[in-house]
Amino acid sequence: MxxxxxxxxxxxxxxxxxxxxxxxxxxxxxxxxxxxxxxxxxxxxxxTPQLSWISMRCIGTKMCDSRCVTSCPKQAIELGGTRLDSASGEELQMVHVKRDVCDDCGECAAACHPHALYICGEExxxxxxxxxxxxxxxxxxxxxxxxxxxxxxxxxxxxxxxxxxxxxxxxxxxxxxxxxxxxxxxxxxxxxxxxxxxxxxxxxxxxxxxxxxxxxxxxxxxxxxxxxxxxxxxxxxxxxxxxxxxxxxxxxxxxxxxxxxxxxxxxxxxxxxxxxxxxxxxxxxxxxxxxxxxxxxxxxxxxxxxxxxxxxxxxxxx
Ligand code: SF4
Ligand code: SF4
Structure with missing residues (x-):
């Protein structure tokens, strides 16, 4: 059992x-x-499992070649917003998940090495x-x-x-x-x-x-x-x-x-x-x-x- x-x-x-x-x-x-x-x-x-995104873990699109953007089969991730990196003081380009398009497939999470994107809910x-x-x-x-x-x-x-x-x-x-x-x-x-x-x-x-x-x-x-x-x-x-x-x-x-x-x-x-x-x-x-x-x-x-x-x-x- x-x-x-x-x-x-x-x-x-x-x-x-x-x-x-x-x-x-x-x-x-x-x-x-x-x-x-x-x-x-x-x-x-x-x-159901859900795609989650923690902004503070995101290292910015420049550092990772926007892997999440290019890996999404639904084009559900776009560039959006910035944040200041506390270590370098550099302004990092962030991403935005279009929730109405995303189907929580997890392809982007697999491509995101710092685990800023992850699927919440596993069996x-x-x-x-x-x-x-x-x-x-x-x-x-x-x-x-x-x-x-x-x-x-x-x-x-x-x-x-x-x-x-x-x-x-x-x-x-x-x-x-x-x-x-x-x-x-x-x-x-x-x-x-x-x-x-x-x-x-x-x-x-x-x-x-x-x-x-x-x-x-x-x-x-x-x-x-x-x-x-x-x-x-x-x-x-x-x-x-x-x-x-x-x-x-x-x-x-x-x-x-x-x-x-x-x-x-x-x-x-x-x-x-x-x-x-x-x-x-x-x-x-x-x-x-x-x-x-x-x-x-x-x-x-x-x-x-x-x-x-x-x-x-x-x-x-x-
Ligand atoms: S979410 Fe991950 S893959 Fe996407 S820009 Fe941020 S660090 Fe890179
Ligand atoms: S979970 Fe799938 S559909 Fe949603 S943004 Fe990531 S790759 Fe695109």
């Missing part, structure tokens, strides 16, 4: 300290049913991923860490995620699943025996606002959380604090009250203040500009943390 089931993955990151306890290796699966405008990994949203077998994770085993053992399966939404690739979690448990490795919780219960239920910790996002308690902003209602997410708690699952609840979306006292109070319903299943609530990292990452895959906001103040984050601690829930600001 593990030799045949394949997952579409956009990154495998070692030495991660943000995705559960200790030092971890995190496997990021591509594709998500939600469309959070603040997403810090916009390349994770689509299920791996479980065996291939396990090999990479097992190479980090000694770090897990010394730090109380393990492996985290993340996304996108890993539960959208249920067979791969289940098989990977099973293999990790069979190796005695601590497992965490970073999830939006937006999946059918039939899928969620299957991973419970192989998941030591759920890193579980709660974005808004008002389903209408949830749907308007991220594209799906919150009922399945809340329902799955309650059922998981009944089954004895353990949670780190994650709340991205997003200006003008969920940063009202009423919503944070309602979120804390929901966490109380999960009882001792909740190990900690992590409050994640909005940051604008996703804005520049978005430009790697699209010409469309995304809206930016100011991060919430420290005072506001502290006051939200106190809402949880007053109700007896351990909370941290991440």
């Amino acid at each position: 593990s030799e045949t089931v394949r997952g579409r993955i956009y990154d495998i990151q070692g030495f991660s300290v943000q995705d559960g306890p200790g030092i971890r290796t995190t496997v990021f699966l591509k594709g998500c049913p939600l469309r959070c405008p603040w997403c810090h990994s916009p390349e994770s949203q689509l299920f 791996y077998t479980v065996d291939e991923v396990m090999k990479k994770i097992l190479a980090d085993r000694s770090f897990f053992e010394h730090s109380g860490g393990g492996a985290t399966v993340s996304g996108g939404e890993a539960l959208c690739q249920p067979e791969f995620t289940l098989e990977l979690l099973k293999r990790l448990k069979a190796e005695g490795i601590h497992t965490a699943l970073d999830t939006t919780g937006y999946a059918s219960w039939e899928v969620v239920e299957r991973v419970i025996p192989y998941t030591d910790l759920f890193l579980y996002d709660l974005k808004h308690m008002d389903s209408k606002k949830h749907r308007e902003t991220v594209g799906v209602p919150n009922e399945p997410i809340l329902e799955n959380a309650l059922r998981l708690a009944e089954c004895g699952a353990k949670f780190q609840i994650r709340i991205p604090v997003i200006p003008m979306f969920n940063d009202s006292v009423e919503n944070i109070e309602a979120t804390a009250d929901f966490c109380l319903k999960l009882g001792e299943a909740v190990e900690v609530v992590q409050l994640l203040p909005y940051h604008n990292l996703g804005v520049s990452k978005h430009l790697r895959i699209s010409d469309e500009k995304v809206a930016e906001a100011m991060p919430p103040s420290d005072e506001k984050m502290q006051s939200f943390k106190e809402i949880f601690t007053r109700k007896g829930i351990k909370a941290t600001i991440h």
